[in-house]
Amino acid sequence: MSLMLAEIHEQPAVLERMIRSEGRRIARFAESIKQRRTRLIVLVARGSSDNAALFGRYLLEISTGIPVSLAAPAVHTLYRTKLDLRDALVIGVSQSGEGPDINTVLENSRRSGATTLAITNEARSTMARIADETFLIRAGRERSVAATKTYTGQLMAFHLLAAALNGSRRFAEVERLPELASLSLGMRPQIETIVERYAFMDHCVVVGRGLNYANVYEFAIKLMETCYIVAERFSSADFLHGPIAMIERDFPVFLFAPPGKTFAGMKDLLGRLTKLGAETVVISSENAVLKAATRALKIPASISEMISPIPYIIPAQMFAALLAEARGLSPDQPRSLAKVTRTV
Amino acid sequence: MSLMLAEIHEQPAVLERMIRSEGRRIARFAESIKQRRTRLIVLVARGSSDNAALFGRYLLEISTGIPVSLAAPAVHTLYRTKLDLRDALVIGVSQSGEGPDINTVLENSRRSGATTLAITNEARSTMARIADETFLIRAGRERSVAATKTYTGQLMAFHLLAAALNGSRRFAEVERLPELASLSLGMRPQIETIVERYAFMDHCVVVGRGLNYANVYEFAIKLMETCYIVAERFSSADFLHGPIAMIERDFPVFLFAPPGKTFAGMKDLLGRLTKLGAETVVISSENAVLKAATRALKIPASISEMISPIPYIIPAQMFAALLAEARGLSPDQPRSLAKVTRTV
Numbered sequence: 001m002s003l004m005l006a007e008i009h010e011q012p013a014v015l016e017r018m019i020r021s022e023g024r025r026i027a028r029f030a031e032s033i034k035q036r037r038t039r040l041i042v043l044v045a046r047g048s049s050d051n052a053a054l055f056g057r058y059l060l061e062i063s064t065g066i067p068v069s070l071a072a073p074a075v076h077t078l079y080r081t082k083l084d085l086r087d088a089l090v091i092g093v094s095q096s097g098e099g100p101d102i103n104t105v106l107e108n109s110r111r112s113g114a115t116t117l118a119i120t121n122e123a124r125s126t127m128a129r130i131a132d133e134t135f136l137i138r139a140g141r142e143r144s145v146a147a148t149k150t151y152t153g154q155l156m157a158f159h160l161l162a163a164a165l166n167g168s169r170r171f172a173e174v175e176r177l178p179e180l181a182s183l184s185l186g187m188r189p190q191i192e193t194i195v196e197r198y199a200f201m202d203h204c205v206v207v208g209r210g211l212n213y214a215n216v217y218e219f220a221i222k223l224m225e226t227c228y229i230v231a232e233r234f235s236s237a238d239f240l241h242g243p244i245a246m247i248e249r250d251f252p253v254f255l256f257a258p259p260g261k262t263f264a265g266m267k268d269l270l271g272r273l274t275k276l277g278a279e280t281v282v283i284s285s286e287n288a289v290l291k292a293a294t295r296a297l298k299i300p301a302s303i304s305e306m307i308s309p310i311p312y313i314i315p316a317q318m319f320a321a322l323l324a325e326a327r328g329l330s331p332d333q334p335r336s337l338a339k340v341t342r343t344v
Numbered sequence: 345m346s347l348m349l350a351e352i353h354e355q356p357a358v359l360e361r362m363i364r365s366e367g368r369r370i371a372r373f374a375e376s377i378k379q380r381r382t383r384l385i386v387l388v389a390r391g392s393s394d395n396a397a398l399f400g401r402y403l404l405e406i407s408t409g410i411p412v413s414l415a416a417p418a419v420h421t422l423y424r425t426k427l428d429l430r431d432a433l434v435i436g437v438s439q440s441g442e443g444p445d446i447n448t449v450l451e452n453s454r455r456s457g458a459t460t461l462a463i464t465n466e467a468r469s470t471m472a473r474i475a476d477e478t479f480l481i482r483a484g485r486e487r488s489v490a491a492t493k494t495y496t497g498q499l500m501a502f503h504l505l506a507a508a509l510n511g512s513r514r515f516a517e518v519e520r521l522p523e524l525a526s527l528s529l530g531m532r533p534q535i536e537t538i539v540e541r542y543a544f545m546d547h548c549v550v551v552g553r554g555l556n557y558a559n560v561y562e563f564a565i566k567l568m569e570t571c572y573i574v575a576e577r578f579s580s581a582d583f584l585h586g587p588i589a590m591i592e593r594d595f596p597v598f599l600f601a602p603p604g605k606t607f608a609g610m611k612d613l614l615g616r617l618t619k620l621g622a623e624t625v626v627i628s629s630e631n632a633v634l635k636a637a638t639r640a641l642k643i644p645a646s647i648s649e650m651i652s653p654i655p656y657i658i659p660a661q662m663f664a665a666l667l668a669e670a671r672g673l674s675p676d677q678p679r680s681l682a683k684v685t686r687t688v
Contacts (some may be wrong), residue, residue: 039428040384040411047585058416062423067384067432069413072402073581074554078605079406084383088411101581203547203574210418225586230547230574237417237445237687241391242569245678261422265688276680334589336620343581344609 004144004226004321004331009185011314014139014149016178018156022135023171026157029117029133030164036115038089044071044105045093046343048147048218052119052154053093055214055309062211063162063170073101076108077344085114092118095142095150096340097125104344106130119157121150135161144332145339146226148317151218152181152310159307173307180307183300184314188322191315194281194295195323201252203230207239208256209265211305215256215313222320226331236262236269249277255293256312257284260305283312348488348570348665348675353529355658358483358493360522362500366479370501373461373477374508380459382433388415388449389437390687392491392562396463396498397437399558399653406555407506407514417445420452421688429458436462439486439494440684441469448688450474463501465494479505488676489683490570492661495562496525496654503651517651524651527644528658532666535659538625538639539667545596547574551583552600553609555649559600559657566664570675580606580613593621599637600656601628604649627656 041060043053053070061068071090075081077100090109092102097120107130110116118131121139128134137153156177163170204223208216213235220231234243247253253273257266267289273280274292282293285303290296297315324331385404387397397414405412415434419425421444434453436446441464451474454460462475465483472478481497500521507514548567552560557579564575578587591597597617601610611633617624618636626637629647634640641659668675 039431040413042411046582050582050585058419058423061416061419061427062425065425065427067386067413067427067429069384069411072405072554072557074557074579074606075402075405078554078609079402081406081409083405083409083411085411087383205574210416210422213416213418221586225589228590228592230549230576230590232574232576235418238390238394240687241394241685242565242678242681244680245569246572246574247680248572262418265422334586336588336591337586341585343584 002321002325002331004146004148007142007144008148008314008317008321011149011152012178012181014153015156015181015310017138018153019160019175021138022157023160026135026160027164030161033089033165037087038066039087041066041068042071042085042088042090042109043068043093044073044090044102046099046102047341048151048221049093049095049154051214051217051221052151052158054217055155055211056091056158058211058213059158059162063166071105073105076105077101083112085109085112088114090114090116092116092127092131093154094127095121095147097122097127098340098342100342101344103127103130119154121153145334145337146222146331152313155310173304177307177310180301180303180311181314184311186300187297187315188318191297191318192322195319195326197295198252198323199326201229204252204254205232205234206254207234207236207269209236209262212256212258212262212309212312215309215316218313219254219316219320222317225334225337226320226324227327227329236265239269247273247276247278250279252279252281254281255283257282257286257289258305258308258312259286259302260308262305283315346665346669346675348490348492349662351486351488351493352658352661352665355493355496356522356525358497359500359525359654361482362497363504363519365482366501367504370479370504371508374505377433377509381431382410383431385410385412386415386429386432386434386453387412387437388417388434388446390443390446391685392495392565393437393439393498395558395562395565396495396502398561399499399555400435400502402555402557403502403506407510415449417449420449421445427456429453429456432458434458434460436460436471436475437498438471439465439491441466441471442684444686445688447471447474463498465497489678489681490566490675496657499654517648521651521654524645524647524655525658528655530644531641531659532662535641535662536666539663539670541639542596542667543670545573548596548598549576549578550598551578551580551613553580553606556600556602556606556653556656559653559660562657563598563660563664566661569678569681570664570668571671571673580609583613591617591620591622594623596623596625598625599627601626601630601633602649602652602656603630603646604652606649627659
């Protein structure tokens with residue numbers, strides 16, 4: 001078994017560990033954030049961690065009503081701008097905690113008056129040293145170049161923070177995530193069968209929206225880095241503003257369609273893609289969309305949209321890892337990549 | 345000649361008209377913004393207008409030091425979140441001014457205490473009626489489905505606003521843009537020759553960074569909607585965090601490489617792509633990168649990075665329009681698209 005697949009299977013245990021070990025620290029930090037009058041949250045990250053930040057962008061804004069911005073690191077590192085970040089919380093997200101650009105943004109933000117938080121897998125990293133507070137992912141060492149357990153661990157950190165900021169009502173839902181992650185792992189046999197069909201796929205589009213928009217980016221990056229597929233990523237709304245013109249007969253489109261606020265729009269898009277003759281692969285618990293898909297990846301439980309991203313990315317992670325193998329590639333050795341990428 | 349190409353050629357006149365007709369109104373608005381203590385700028389848009397907003401995101405943050413966020417419309421339209429937008433300036437960008445989701449965000453933002461601004465081509469649009477202030481693009485009717493003159497008009501609106509917020513020193517630079525746009529239009533003969541080579545290109549990647557990152561998205565959307573090419577878009581830094589694994593011998597990569605803060609990074613990336621045997625098409629004034637490219641699109645003047653995006657997108661617009669024709673497609677009639685896309 002590849003390291004990537006092995007680490008995908010570790011996810012329920014990582015999530016469980018985070019709830020147990022970090023829950024209290026996160027709740028305490030949330031209290032301090034509420035006492036300061038935080039007016040802006042800024043997230044800064046790269047790669048898969050940036051995809052997790054995209055989830056945080058939606059979840060924190062929806063949960064708290066505080067505006068959230070995704071930082072543009074170049075503004076700090078290349079254009080050397082000093083931003084007014086009084087009353088801001090700046091959150092860096094990094095598996096290794098060693099991205100020089102991300103750490104520069106955190107340092108600048110601290111000097112500009114922001115409270116800073118690190119979400120990282122490495123307690124002794126530079127990022128953990130710079131930030132005022134650190135939430136640890138506790139995923140153990142991630143040996144696969146393609147991040148999986150640290151991505152869902154980062155989502156969990158955002159879940160715990162949002163639940164704490166929002167009052168404890170959401171904790172009960174979040175505590176179900178290790179069990180829901182296990183259920184998703186049970187989809188492996190159906191995915192093993194389905195990937196055969198895509199052994200020669202050159203390109204595709206991945207679409208989703210809202211809380212699952214981050215998963216669109218994450219699935220696409222996994223297909224790019226482990227399968228070398230040209231995988232485009234769009235929100236269903238952005239997709240309709242131009243890119244849908246690409247779609248012709250048999251063009252493969254992957255859709256995240258959990259029940260909830262984004263469901264009606266995803267169902268409409270699926271109908272439009274079906275009319276265009278596209279090949280559709282739908283990740284959902286809902287028969288209303290699964291039965292219209294060329295291939296269905298059926299999530300075994302109907303999950304509240306708010307906690308759907310972790311159980312919904314797991315079949316996509318398995319799809320990428322198993323498809324890489326079906327294409328004769330090792331998902332653990334993507335060409336041109338190292339585990340820690342240093343950009344400025 | 346296609347409508348798209350005709351409208352591409354109208355751009356110097358549109359830019360000139362904007363400076364003359366909107367300059368004073370924009371300067372006055374900037375004064376009022378400075379008097380309020382604006383703590384956050386939020387931009388909201390879709391499609392090509394969203395690409396223009398991505399330019400605004402960098403330019404305004406760099407010019408003013410006020411944090412900028414790109415809105416996630418779903419937070420308002422689907423999740424119905426009430427954000428705390430006191431002391432915020434919320435800017436809607438839309439050619440038609442009739443995007444229901446964009447207008448919902450503007451209405452919500454006004455109710456949440458924000459000052460609102462519309463950047464649109466339609467003086468009588470819903471958006472112009474909702475917003476506290478309107479900057480008009482004055483591009484005349486845009487008949488091509490693929491936006492060109494309204495995109496650069498929107499960039500010009502951000503230039504004028506940033507210059508006004510930043511003191512008048514930058515105005516002299518911005519006033520050169522109509523002339524620089526004309527110079528770029530002179531690249532047409534070399535582009536007519538080069539597009540032949542890409543008549544059968546299925547997919548490609550477009551890369552750039554910082555102030556030209558918006559052009560990456562805009563060039564890619566033009567290739568998708570007029571040529572049906574699967575065109576991925578990345579900042580040079582994000583590209584190194586995973587997607588570069590896709591690149592193999594002859595994989596086409598388009599690079600924006602203006603002189604300035606992003607140049608060294610783009611030059612390094614070009615070197616790496618050359619080693620991987622990629623096909624590189626470089627848009628730049630600088631021989632240091634042009635001579636290493638498979639094909640060079642030489643910008644005829646060395647332009648300060650701050651005002652480079654308009655003169656740099658023009659060859660890309662011509663490339664998409666001429667390539668569509670070389671592929672036997674009409675750039676004016678992209679399949680599956682209408683001029684005004686209404687999403688919620």
